[in-house]
Amino acid sequence: MTRNAPSTDKPLVQFDQVTYQHYGKPTPALLDVNLTVRRGSFTLLVGPSGSGKSTLCMLLNGIIPQILGGKLNGKVTVDGQDISKIPVQELAKSTGMLFQDPEWMFATLKVEDEVAFGPENLRRNPTEILESVEQSLNYVGMEHLRKNLVWALSGGQTQKLGLASVIAMGTPLIVLDEPTANLDPATTHSVHELILRLRGEGRSIVLVTKDLDEFMAEADDMILLDKGRVIAQGAPRDVINTYGNKILELGVWLPETTEIGLRLKAEGKLKKDVPITVEEAVDVFANARFKPSRPSENTERKETVLIHAEDVEFTYGNKFKALRGVSFDIRQGELVAIVGQNGAGKSTLSKLLVGLQKPTHGEITMFGRKARQWKVQDLATQIALVFQNPEHQFLCDTVREELEYSLLAQGIDDRIIINQRVKNMLERLEISETSDSHPFSLSAGAKRRLGVATMLIAGSARLLIVDEPTYGQDRRLTESLMELINNLRQEGITILMITHDMRLVDAHIDRAIVMANGQKIFDGGPDKLFQSPELLQRASLRATTLRRLVDGLRERDILVPDGLNTVADFVGAMQ
Amino acid sequence: MSEHSLRYIDNGSFFTRIDALSKLIWVLLVIIATFQLGSNEARGIMLAFIVLIILLFARVPLKTIWQAMPIILIMGTLLFIVNILTVKSTSFITIAGYTVGEQGYDRGLEFFLRITIMVLASFLFIWTTDIRDLMTGLVHIGMPYRYAFSIFLALRFLPIVQQEVDAVKAAHAIRGRASYSPIRHRFRLWQRYMFTVIVNGLRKAENTALAIESRGFGAYPDRTYTKSFRWTKTGFFLIIIFIAFAAWLIYWERFLRA
Numbered sequence: 001m002t003r004n005a006p007s008t009d010k011p012l013v014q015f016d017q018v019t020y021q022h023y024g025k026p027t028p029a030l031l032d033v034n035l036t037v038r039r040g041s042f043t044l045l046v047g048p049s050g051s052g053k054s055t056l057c058m059l060l061n062g063i064i065p066q067i068l069g070g071k072l073n074g075k076v077t078v079d080g081q082d083i084s085k086i087p088v089q090e091l092a093k094s095t096g097m098l099f100q101d102p103e104w105m106f107a108t109l110k111v112e113d114e115v116a117f118g119p120e121n122l123r124r125n126p127t128e129i130l131e132s133v134e135q136s137l138n139y140v141g142m143e144h145l146r147k148n149l150v151w152a153l154s155g156g157q158t159q160k161l162g163l164a165s166v167i168a169m170g171t172p173l174i175v176l177d178e179p180t181a182n183l184d185p186a187t188t189h190s191v192h193e194l195i196l197r198l199r200g201e202g203r204s205i206v207l208v209t210k211d212l213d214e215f216m217a218e219a220d221d222m223i224l225l226d227k228g229r230v231i232a233q234g235a236p237r238d239v240i241n242t243y244g245n246k247i248l249e250l251g252v253w254l255p256e257t258t259e260i261g262l263r264l265k266a267e268g269k270l271k272k273d274v275p276i277t278v279e280e281a282v283d284v285f286a287n288a289r290f291k292p293s294r295p296s297e298n299t300e301r302k303e304t305v306l307i308h309a310e311d312v313e314f315t316y317g318n319k320f321k322a323l324r325g326v327s328f329d330i331r332q333g334e335l336v337a338i339v340g341q342n343g344a345g346k347s348t349l350s351k352l353l354v355g356l357q358k359p360t361h362g363e364i365t366m367f368g369r370k371a372r373q374w375k376v377q378d379l380a381t382q383i384a385l386v387f388q389n390p391e392h393q394f395l396c397d398t399v400r401e402e403l404e405y406s407l408l409a410q411g412i413d414d415r416i417i418i419n420q421r422v423k424n425m426l427e428r429l430e431i432s433e434t435s436d437s438h439p440f441s442l443s444a445g446a447k448r449r450l451g452v453a454t455m456l457i458a459g460s461a462r463l464l465i466v467d468e469p470t471y472g473q474d475r476r477l478t479e480s481l482m483e484l485i486n487n488l489r490q491e492g493i494t495i496l497m498i499t500h501d502m503r504l505v506d507a508h509i510d511r512a513i514v515m516a517n518g519q520k521i522f523d524g525g526p527d528k529l530f531q532s533p534e535l536l537q538r539a540s541l542r543a544t545t546l547r548r549l550v551d552g553l554r555e556r557d558i559l560v561p562d563g564l565n566t567v568a569d570f571v572g573a574m575q
Numbered sequence: 576m577s578e579h580s581l582r583y584i585d586n587g588s589f590f591t592r593i594d595a596l597s598k599l600i601w602v603l604l605v606i607i608a609t610f611q612l613g614s615n616e617a618r619g620i621m622l623a624f625i626v627l628i629i630l631l632f633a634r635v636p637l638k639t640i641w642q643a644m645p646i647i648l649i650m651g652t653l654l655f656i657v658n659i660l661t662v663k664s665t666s667f668i669t670i671a672g673y674t675v676g677e678q679g680y681d682r683g684l685e686f687f688l689r690i691t692i693m694v695l696a697s698f699l700f701i702w703t704t705d706i707r708d709l710m711t712g713l714v715h716i717g718m719p720y721r722y723a724f725s726i727f728l729a730l731r732f733l734p735i736v737q738q739e740v741d742a743v744k745a746a747h748a749i750r751g752r753a754s755y756s757p758i759r760h761r762f763r764l765w766q767r768y769m770f771t772v773i774v775n776g777l778r779k780a781e782n783t784a785l786a787i788e789s790r791g792f793g794a795y796p797d798r799t800y801t802k803s804f805r806w807t808k809t810g811f812f813l814i815i816i817f818i819a820f821a822a823w824l825i826y827w828e829r830f831l832r833a
Contacts, residue, residue, distance in 0.1 A: 061789045068785075089794030097789050104779050105786035107724075108707055109583060109731060116801045121791035126801045133801070149585060151735070169790065317638060356745050380749045391775065393746035395767045409751035440774060454750065 012173055012204050013037035013060060018074035020055060020064060029055040031228040033074070037206060037221070039172065042199040044215055044236065045208045047225035048251040049444060049474045053208045054100075056225065057175050060206065061095040062088040079172060093122060096171040100178045102162030103150075111137070111153070111161055112146040118169040129168075136164040140194060155342035156187030163194060174198060175206045181471065184341045184500050186540035189214065210474060213255040213545050216240070216276045226250050240274050251476030256503070256546040257281035259567045269574075278545055282552035289575040293561035304332035306367060306463055306494055307353065313361035314348055322348040324518040325362070330463065335485075335495040337505045340515035341540035346498045349515070350465050353496070355379040367462070381410060384455030388467040390447045394439040399431060399450055402439050403457050410458035425457050429484070445477035452484060456493070464488060465496045470504055482508060502544050506530065507566045514539045527562060546570060581643060581733055584702050589809070590633035591703045596712035597810025598700050601817055605696040608821035609689050615681065617828040618688035624820065625695050633703050647694050651687040658683035706730045708804065715804040721793060728783070736776060743771045 018033040030052045037043050045053050058064040062083040065072040076083045079094040096118075099105050108114045115136050119129040137143045140160040145153070153161060159179055166174055176195065180188040192214045199205050199218075207215065216222070222236040224243060231250075232243045240247070240254070244262040247254060254262070261274035261284065275281035307330040314323040322345045330336055338346045351357045352364060355376040364371040367382055387393055396402045403422045412418060426432040429449040434442055439450055448469070455461060466485065470478045482504070489495050499505060505512055506526050514522035514529065516539045522529060529535065530547045543551070546567065550560050564570045585591065590598075605625070612618050629635050662683070664676020706727045713723035747764055 058785075063785050063789055067788060087794070088788045089791045092789055092791035092794065095789070097786075099782065099786055101782070103735070104782045105790075107728065107731070107783070107787050107790075107792070109705055110707070113707055113802070117787075117792075118790040120799050120801065121794055123795050123797070123799050126799050129799065129801050147585075149583070151582075165790070351745070354749050356748060376748050377751045380751045385749055387742075387746050389742070391771060392743045393750055394771070395747060395750060395764075406750065 010039045011036045012039040012041075012079060013206075014075075014077045015059075016075045018059070018072070018076055020059065020073075021071045022055070023069040023071075025070075027228075029228050030059075033228075033230050035223055035230055035233055037173070037204055039204055040199075040202045041220040042196075042205045042215075042218060043207070043221040043223060044212065044219045045206055045223050045225065046210075046212065046247070046252050047231075049477060050227075051225040051250075052228040053225055054177055055228075057097065057177050057206065057208060059083060060173065060175050061097050062086065062091040089121070092118065092169065092171070094171055095173045095175060096166035096169045097175045098159075098162045098166050098177065098179050100181060102158055102165075102179075105162055105165070106150045109149055109151075110146075111142065111148050111150060114150055114161060115164050115168045118165060122169070132168045132170065136168040139167055139197075140164045141190075156183050156190070159183060159187070159191055160194070163191065167198065171203075173204045173206065177208045178210070179207075180209065180211060184540045185502055185542035186537070187342060188500075189542060210253045212253060216255060216258065217280075224250075224252075237273065237276065240276065244274055251474045251479075253475045256544060256567050256570075257549055260285075260546075260549075260570055263567065263571050264574075278548045278552055281545075281549045282556065285549070285553060285574075286556055286558070288553070288558065290558070290560050290573045291575055292559075293563065305329045306332055308365040309362070310364075311362035312352065312359045312364055314345075314352060314357060315360045322518050323352075323359075326515075326518075326520045327362075328513055328520060328523055330494060330496060332462075332494055333489070333492060334511060335489055335497070335509050337497045337499055337509045337512045338515060339499060339502075339505060339512055339539065339541060344515035344539070345518040346515055347467070350385060350467060350496075350498055353463075353465060354383050354385045377409075381458070381460045383463045383465065384452075384461040385465045386448070386451040386455055386467065386469075388471055390451030391440060393451060393454065397438055398436050399426070399439055399442070400435045402450060402454055406454045406457045410460060412458060421457055421459075425453050429453050445473060445480065448473065448477070448481055449484065452481075452488075456488065461493065463494045463496060465498070467498045469497055469499060470501045478504070502530075502541060503546075506544050506547065514541070516540070526565060581698065581701055581737070583705055584635060584639065585705070586634055588632060588634040588703065590628065590699070592807070593703075593810045593813055594712065594805060594807040595704045595706075595709035596716065596804070597807060597813055598704055599709065599712070601810075601813055602696045602700050604814065604817055604821065606693050608817075608824070609692050611821070611825055612828065614828045614832070615684050615688060616832065617824050618685065618692065620824060621821075622688055622692050622695070625692055625699065629695065629699055629702075633699055635699070635702050639702065643698055647691050650694065651690045654686035654690055655683035658686055701730065701733075707802070711800055711802065711804040714800075719796075720798055724792075732780075732783075735779075736772065739772050739775055740768060743768050 013036065015033045015035045018030055019028050020030040021028040045056065047053050055064060058068065059076050060078055064070060065084055066088050072084060078091065081091065081094065083091060106114050107117050112133050115133045116129050119132060137146055140163055142157065142160055142164060145157065150161065180191050183191065188211060195205060195207065196218055209215065216236045219236050221233065222239045223230060224232040224239060224247060231246065232239045240258060244258065245266060248259065248262060255276065257275050257278055260281065261270055264270035265274060272284055275284045309326055309328050312323055312326045313321065315321045338349060340346055352359060352371065355371065355374050358371055366374060366379065394402055396405050400422055403425055404418055407418050407421060426435050431446050431449055434446060439447065442450060456464065469481050473481065485495055509526060511525055512522065512529050513520055514535065521538060522535055530543045536543060546564065550564055553560050561573055564573055609618065609621060612621060629640065659675050659679040662676065662679035664678040666677040667674050668677045668680060710723045710727040714720045747767065
């Protein structure tokens with residue numbers, strides 16, 4: 001645990017009556033915002049999708065309004081400088097910013113050049129820059145990769161390089177906008193540790209994240225935004241105790257331990273403060289009593305095998321072996337997750353399942369036919385894949401045309417049937433009002449739903465593969481997508497999810513296939529998976545806070561039943 | 576794992592270690608020399624020379640060259656066919672059972688060889704040059720760094736755009752084909768590749784622009800460099816040897832060839 005450097009009361013960032021409207025938008029993105037970020041403090045910025053978090057971040061380094069334009073009223077100062085009067089490049093001496101997708105932040109080819117890029121722009125002495133490059137790379141543990149090409153880095157290394165590049169600028173303020181959105185849990189944890197270490201060294205950190213588990217207890221301040229307004233600001237514990245239920249209502253992810261506390265408090269069953277960390281929760285619930293385990297409701301083994309993979313290997317043209325002897329079955333009606341570290345072979349496996357690649361060794365049998373006998377287009381009638389970026393799969397100029405295209409591609413050309421099915425699907429996914437909109441103009445959640453709709457509207461798909469269902473989505477959008485997925489499952493569609501989200505895995509799936517370095521290292525239920533620390537470590541996974549709470553209670557000899565996979569399960573099992 | 580053909584290969588080869596400006600001058604000299612050559616035999620020798628450098632001195636993997644070939648072959652073959660069909664010929668020859676005009680064939684081959692030599696030399700430059708070295712080189716000879724950097728960024732993002740195209744192609748493949756004609760379907764796909772890649776490209780280019788500005792790019796009229804540009808002796812020799820080779824080739828085809 002990193003020791004907190006004392007934050008001072010001197011403000012580093014000050015927002016006075018700030019209202020900002022993006023160019024061409026009818027309503028303001030930020031409204032009457034007053035806030036302060038103290039020097040040396042660690043501030044969490046939370047809120048649902050579209051609440052104004054990224055806009056606020058871009059005000060901190062002057063991108064707004066200087067580059068993106070728009071209308072700014074009120075005053076924002078960073079390190080005593082008015083951000084609307086000092087050029088963005090000058091503000092780079094005060095604010096370092098790590099963007100959501102650092103790959104696009106990189107301006108050079110090699111790791112060491114990338115870290116040097118910012119200080120070089122500020123005309124620092126080359127000798128000093130080289131020292132700072134070395135220090136920054138050491139800081140993030142990438143010294144050995146300094147000569148590597150930036151595009152050859154893994155997802156986690158890319159994030160760490162982004163962080164090193166920001167650290168090397170030596171700014172008093174570091175702004176991090178969702179730095180771990182697409183990382184495996186263990187890499188996320190290591191990036192979190194780095195952030196805490198930076199704060200420990202006196203830098204001011206503003207962090208936007210949906211992954212609050214590890215930060216709520218560490219942060220000095222928490223700012224809650226909704227529809228551009230600051231709903232609450234203060235110490236995280238105070239904000240949670242006062243606005244916890246409001247935060248949940250807004251669709252923000254909170255640690256499961258906190259959610260349990262909030263629910264119990266709302267029911268009048270908790271008199272103490274809402275716990276934030278696992279340790280606090282173990283203390284709070286140390287005297288709790290639980291109902292005995294209920295027999296599992298659904299233990300029947302599903303027998304109809306849709307996909308059978310036997311000793312599958314896949315090697316890319318550059319000799320990179322992405323899959324090594326992977327065998328598994330996917331049965332009718334299951335909800336299976338493929339999990340594992342970044343680069344473990346999950347996406348390659350999904351490409352093999354939809355026929356975009358063929359195994360270089362071994363065999364996959366799909367619906368009774370071998371993979372090599374399937375054409376991609378034919379297989380698409382049986383297996384639907386929803387890409388992580390749904391924009392990639394859109395082909396038409398309106399949502400309606402997009403759905404019609406899918407039907408036409410399946411040979412359904414009766415205009416009456418097409419109109420009926422499109423209408424039904426639009427209503428079912430609650431996107432009817434956007435039927436004439438361009439697919440690219442939809443919100444992130446609606447794009448995801450349209451992605452699912454385009455793949456399922458023909459009604460012939462038996463297996464749905466969803467790549468990272470929670471990526472870029474807040475809690476409400478994720479829950480709505482999972483509701484859709486669960487409904488599809490009820491209708492008999494088998495679901496395969498590729499995900500890093502352990503909470504999702506624990507709450508929804510029957511079975512997890514765990515991948516590490518191209519090999520399958522586990523195939524079983526979530527209970528077994530989360531009971532094996534070695535396995536989790538090998539696959540760069542982490543148990544959910546709920547699982548760690550249950551383990552902590554059991555270590556204190558409290559009888560906690562099996563099968564508590566969600567907050568609702570836990571609260572429901574308490575006597 | 577990316578397998579794209581047009582990107583820097585940091586293999587420490589002899590050609591990789593030559594400074595970027597000498598290589599750039601070499602590419603320009605290759606283009607000038609190619610236009611000075613008057614026979615397809617001489618162009619063939621020039622092509623062999625370039626291929627020899629690619630294989631022996633740059634050690635570019637055959638697979639990478641193979642992956643880049645469609646670009647060269649499509650451009651070269653199109654020019655070849657257009658010339659065969661459009662150039663008026665007075666004599667005719669038979670190739671693989673087809674009778675074609677001799678002058679059209681010669682002109683077609685000339686264009687094919689020219690384009691192949693020039694494109695391969697340019698590819699060799701991309702395969703063996705860390706574009707940052709080119710940028711510092713251009714700044715070294717007086718180009719404002721903002722302009723030098725724009726060339727650099729364009730080449731820096733080429734592999735990422737290729738990845739984007741691949742992702743879009745894969746996604747479209749599994750959508751299947753609506754009951755349009757194959758040509759209409761193909762047209763629609765291309766239209767959509769372009770749309771998606773341009774929209775995402777612009778979006779990402781905007782993000783990149785924001786990111787580099789926020790890292791102080793353009794704060795001052797100049798900037799410091801941790802790696803400064805240095806002319807290399809090998810670069811000097813490359814230029815001298817190539818000039819000698821090209822001069823000999825021109826002399827050979829004009830005076831020695833029967």
